Amino acid sequence: MKKLREYRHFLIVPLYFMFYLLVFRYVEGRTGIPVHIIHTKLDKYIPFCEYFVIPYFLWFLYVAGAVVYFGLIRKNLAEYYRLIVTLGIGMTLFLAISLVFPNGHNLRPWHFEHENIFVDMVRYLYKIDTPTNVLPSIHVFNSVAVAVAVADSEAFRERGRIVFASNVLTILIVCATVFLKQHTILDVITALFLNMACYRLIYRPRYVFGRKPVPSRDM
Numbered sequence: 001m002k003k004l005r006e007y008r009h010f011l012i013v014p015l016y017f018m019f020y021l022l023v024f025r026y027v028e029g030r031t032g033i034p035v036h037i038i039h040t041k042l043d044k045y046i047p048f049c050e051y052f053v054i055p056y057f058l059w060f061l062y063v064a065g066a067v068v069y070f071g072l073i074r075k076n077l078a079e080y081y082r083l084i085v086t087l088g089i090g091m092t093l094f095l096a097i098s099l100v101f102p103n104g105h106n107l108r109p110w111h112f113e114h115e116n117i118f119v120d121m122v123r124y125l126y127k128i129d130t131p132t133n134v135l136p137s138i139h140v141f142n143s144v145a146v147a148v149a150v151a152d153s154e155a156f157r158e159r160g161r162i163v164f165a166s167n168v169l170t171i172l173i174v175c176a177t178v179f180l181k182q183h184t185i186l187d188v189i190t191a192l193f194l195n196m197a198c199y200r201l202i203y204r205p206r207y208v209f210g211r212k213p214v215p216s217r218d219m
Contacts, residue, residue: 007071007072009071009077009080009081010071010072012084013067013071013084016088016091020091020095023095023099024095024098024133027095027098027099027102027133028130028132028133030102033102034102035102035103035104035132036101036102036103036104037103037104037105037106038103038104038105038134038135038184038186038187039105039106039107039184040184040185040186042185043105043107043178043184043185046178046179046185047179048109048112048179048180048181049179049180050112050114050116050118050119050121050122050180051118052172052175052176052179052180053118053121053122053125053176053180054118055169055172055173055175055176056125056139056173056176056177056180056182057121057125058169058173059139059142059143059173059176062143062146062169062170062173063087063142063143063146066083066146066149066150067083067084067087070083070084070149070153071084074153074155076153076154076155079149079152079153079154082149082152082202082203083145083146083149085202086145086148086149086198086199086202087142087145089194089198089202090136090138090141090142090145090191090194090195090198091138091141091142093136093194094133094135094136094138094141097135097136098133098135101135102132102133103132103133103134103135104130104131104132104133104134105131105134105181105183105184106131107131107181107184108126108131108181109181122180125180125182129182131181131182134182134183134184134187135184135186135187135190136187136188136190136191136194137177137182137183137187137188137190137191138191139173139174139176139177139182139183140173140174140177140183140187140188140191140192140195141191141194141195143169143170143173143174144170144174144191144192144195145195145198146166146170147166147167147170148195148199148203150162150163150166151163151166151167152203174188
């Protein structure tokens with residue numbers, strides 16, 4: 001019981017995950033609903049590159065690893081809740097947008113110029129993930145949210161290499177969404193704007209309410 005009380009803050013993760021999967025399955029399974037096709041002129045100039053499938057799949061470990069670290073290993077509740085609330089806001093808004101504004105794209109290539117293991121991985125990705133309900137990109141939003149949490153954490157203030165590696169992986173994941181033709185530029189931009197709003201609201205709330213932060217005495 002003592003252990004359960006110690007980790008009860010982490011229960012929100014599986015509970016929300018079940019809620020998210022149920023709603024997402026419903027959204028993805030709807031039929032007979034007109035889908036708004038998202039496309040920008042810039043998308044056609046971005047080439048397909050199968051090698052980005054590696055960072056794209058690393059996203060799952062990156063986000064899950066961050067949630068486990070901040071929730072079970074780091075045990076700094078303030079940092080944990082900032083990350084969890086940020087992820088929750090972004091993923092819930094994504095579900096709401098998908099419900100009221102069904103969307104998708106038609107950017108995926110009809111054929112592949114190469115045949116290799118990376119192309120096989122992309123084929124598998126296309127099989128399990130439809131090009132619908134893509135706005136905003138959860139891959140982009142969650143990756144940036146984790147990068148912000150890592151950079152803001154006191155645990156990594158003196159570990160610049162970890163912050164640098166986190167930022168590099170985040171950039172690669174963001175690039176992967178468009179180079180694999182999983183998302184449009186608009187999906188990426190809306191996710192980044194949502195990240196900015198959540199950062200101001202959750203990490204820098206004093207700016208949101210019109211009060212500047214109190215300067216440090218060391219300055």
